[in-house]
Amino acid sequence: MSIDIKGVSKSFGPFQALKDVSLSVGEAELVALLGPSGSGKTTLLRIIAGLDAPDTGTILLNGEDATNRGAGERGVGFVFQHYALFRHMTVLENIAFGLRVQPRQIRKSKSDIRDRVMTLLKLVQLDWVANRYPAQLSGGQRQRIALARALAVEPKVLLLDEPFGALDARVRRELRTWLRRLHDEINVSCVFVTHDQEEALEVSDRVAIMDAGRIEQVGTPQSVYDSPANPFVYSFLGNVNLFHGRVKEGKATIGDFEVDAPEHRNTSDSPAVGYSRPHEMEVSRDRNGNDSLSALILQIQAVGPNVKLRLKRTESEDILEAELTREKQRELDLKVGETIYVKPRLVRVFIADPSEGPLNYQI
Amino acid sequence: MEERRIRSRNDSGNVFIRWLLIGAALLFLALFLVTPLLTVFVEALDKGWEAYWAAIEEPDALSAIYLSLAAAAIAVPVNTLFGLAAAWSITKFDFFGKNILVTLLDIPFAVSPIISGLIFVLMFGAQGWIGPWLADHDIHIIFAVPGIILATMFVTVPFVARELIPHMQAQGREEEEAALVLGATGLQTFFRVTLPNIKWSLMYGVILCTARAMGEFGAVAVVSGHIRGQTNTIPLHVEILYNEYNFVGAFAVASLLTLMAIVTLAIKKFVEWKTSE
Numbered sequence: 001m002s003i004d005i006k007g008v009s010k011s012f013g014p015f016q017a018l019k020d021v022s023l024s025v026g027e028a029e030l031v032a033l034l035g036p037s038g039s040g041k042t043t044l045l046r047i048i049a050g051l052d053a054p055d056t057g058t059i060l061l062n063g064e065d066a067t068n069r070g071a072g073e074r075g076v077g078f079v080f081q082h083y084a085l086f087r088h089m090t091v092l093e094n095i096a097f098g099l100r101v102q103p104r105q106i107r108k109s110k111s112d113i114r115d116r117v118m119t120l121l122k123l124v125q126l127d128w129v130a131n132r133y134p135a136q137l138s139g140g141q142r143q144r145i146a147l148a149r150a151l152a153v154e155p156k157v158l159l160l161d162e163p164f165g166a167l168d169a170r171v172r173r174e175l176r177t178w179l180r181r182l183h184d185e186i187n188v189s190c191v192f193v194t195h196d197q198e199e200a201l202e203v204s205d206r207v208a209i210m211d212a213g214r215i216e217q218v219g220t221p222q223s224v225y226d227s228p229a230n231p232f233v234y235s236f237l238g239n240v241n242l243f244h245g246r247v248k249e250g251k252a253t254i255g256d257f258e259v260d261a262p263e264h265r266n267t268s269d270s271p272a273v274g275y276s277r278p279h280e281m282e283v284s285r286d287r288n289g290n291d292s293l294s295a296l297i298l299q300i301q302a303v304g305p306n307v308k309l310r311l312k313r314t315e316s317e318d319i320l321e322a323e324l325t326r327e328k329q330r331e332l333d334l335k336v337g338e339t340i341y342v343k344p345r346l347v348r349v350f351i352a353d354p355s356e357g358p359l360n361y362q363i
Numbered sequence: 364m365e366e367r368r369i370r371s372r373n374d375s376g377n378v379f380i381r382w383l384l385i386g387a388a389l390l391f392l393a394l395f396l397v398t399p400l401l402t403v404f405v406e407a408l409d410k411g412w413e414a415y416w417a418a419i420e421e422p423d424a425l426s427a428i429y430l431s432l433a434a435a436a437i438a439v440p441v442n443t444l445f446g447l448a449a450a451w452s453i454t455k456f457d458f459f460g461k462n463i464l465v466t467l468l469d470i471p472f473a474v475s476p477i478i479s480g481l482i483f484v485l486m487f488g489a490q491g492w493i494g495p496w497l498a499d500h501d502i503h504i505i506f507a508v509p510g511i512i513l514a515t516m517f518v519t520v521p522f523v524a525r526e527l528i529p530h531m532q533a534q535g536r537e538e539e540e541a542a543l544v545l546g547a548t549g550l551q552t553f554f555r556v557t558l559p560n561i562k563w564s565l566m567y568g569v570i571l572c573t574a575r576a577m578g579e580f581g582a583v584a585v586v587s588g589h590i591r592g593q594t595n596t597i598p599l600h601v602e603i604l605y606n607e608y609n610f611v612g613a614f615a616v617a618s619l620l621t622l623m624a625i626v627t628l629a630i631k632k633f634v635e636w637k638t639s640e
Contacts, residue, residue, distance in 0.1 A: 049544055071540070071544045072544060072546040072548075078540075080541060082537060084537035084541040085538075086538055086541070086542075086556055087538070087560065097545055097555070098546055101546055101547040101548070149541075149545070150545075152545075153545060153546060
C-alpha cells in the first residue's frame, strides 16, 4: 500500500514539530526517516499511524484520504521504540491480541488464531518463548515479538519507531539485516525512523533526511550520500572536515588550493564552505605540489581496519580528521606530534549562507 | 589479639545501642499504639460478651452500622469510577486545564473536614443557596441520609485517583497506543490493557477509600444532625454513647471500626506485597 503525505504541519504548543512536510512511499518500499532528535521524524511516523493528528495537510493511504481515520482503521502495524508489549500477557497473548479484539463477524477461530501466532513466532525465530512474559525476554527478543504482534493483523504498512534504538551494537546489526530480509519476504511498505545514518543507508530503499521539522532531502542511500543537497545532509551522513573559502565563477579557493565547483558557475564572488570526508583526505609526509595543507598530528586511533588521525592545521588552528588504511599507516609510520601534509581528494563546495550564521554542523 | 579485643568492645557497644534504640521504639509503640488499641477491646468487653453484643445489637447501633455501610457502598463505587476516569484522562491525554484538575483533586485533602461539611450546609441547608427550593419540593439533604452520603463522597474523592495517577503516569501511554493501532476499541483497550496493569493500585485506592468512608467523622458530623436511628453513622454513634457515659456501648461499637482498620491494614499489606511482585 502506498503512502502519500501532503503538506503536513504539526505544532505542540509553541513548538512546531513539522513544517509543511510532503513525502511519498511506494508500494512495498522501505523508507528510512533519518534525522537528529527533535527533527520531527517520530511525529511524522505517529501521524501516518493515526496516533497523532496533523494540524494541516492530508495523509493518503493507497490513494484514499485517511487523515480522519482512527489508528485501528488504517491497516498499519506500528513497532514502538520501547516495544510497548503488554506486560501482563504472555508472548502468545501479545501476538494474538490484534486478532482477538476483532469484531466477532470477522474474528478467526481460536485454533486459527493459535496457528497464526505460531507461524509468526517461527517467522521471528522465537517459537520457543510462546508462554513467557515480556519481562523474561531480552531486548532483541522483545523487539522481534513486537514486530510479530504488529504483523499479526496483516498490516498493509509497517511503521517502526527507532526499532533498534535500545539494543546493543551487535544485536542491532543482526536485526537490521533481518528486517531487510523480512521486508523482502512479506512485501509490505515500511517506514522506519532512525537517528543512525549507517542503519538508514544500509537497510532502506530510500532515505528521507529530516531536520527541524522539514525534509531536507529524499533519495536512494547512494544518491544522498554522493550528492547531498545541502551542508546539513552532508554533515549528518558522516564525519566531515570543513574549509572556509570563496567561490568565483566555478572555481573555489580554499586556503592554498583551488578546486573546481562547476555547479557554482554562475556565482560571481561569494564566501563558500568546502566539505570533505575523513577518508577523502590524502595524507603524506612530503609536500607534493602547492595545494597541500600542513597539519600537526594530535591523536592516532586505530578503529577496526582503519586508522583515524586527528589533526590541527598549522595556519588556521582548525581541527581536521583524516582516515587511512592500516597498510598506509604501516608504510608511513606516523607519530603523534609530527607535522604532515594533507590534501582533500574530493571537496564539495556550498555557498555559505550568511543568514545561517556560523556553520557548525561538524559532528 | 589487641585488635580483636578492641573490635569486640566496639561490638558490645553497638549491641547495647542497638537494643536501646529497639527498646525505645517498642516502648513507644506499646504506649501510644498498642495500649490504646487494647483499651478499646478491654473496655468493650469490660462487662462481658453479653453486654458487648447487646451494645451492637441495639437498634440505634445497627442503624448506624447500616448507614455507614450504605454511605460507603455508594461513595466508594462512585469515587472509584470518578477516580478511574480522572486518572485515565489525566495520564493518557493532554488537554487544557489538566493541571487545574490535578490541583482540584486535592481540595478534600487540604480542606478541614468540618469545612467540607459546612459547604453542604451552606448550599443545601435551610438558609443555604438552594435550601428554600429544596424545602419547597420536600427534598431533604441536610440532617438526612443524602447529606451524609454527599459529605462522605466529597471527603473520599481523591483516594482512588491519587493512588492511580502516579502508577499510570509511570506506565506511559505506549501500551494503549499499541492496542489502538492493533484495532482494539477504547473499551477493549481499557479492559484488556489498562485495567490489568493497574488492578492492584486500584484495589489499594478502593481499600483506603472504604476505610475513610466508614471512619469519616468531621464532615458527616456537620451535616448529620445526630438523629438517632436515622442519621447516625458508626463514628457519630460512638461519640453519642460516650457522651452519655455508656462506655461499654461506645467501645463495643468503636471496636467494630478498629477491627475494620486492622483488616484493612492486613489487606493493604497483602496488596502492597502483590504490587511489588
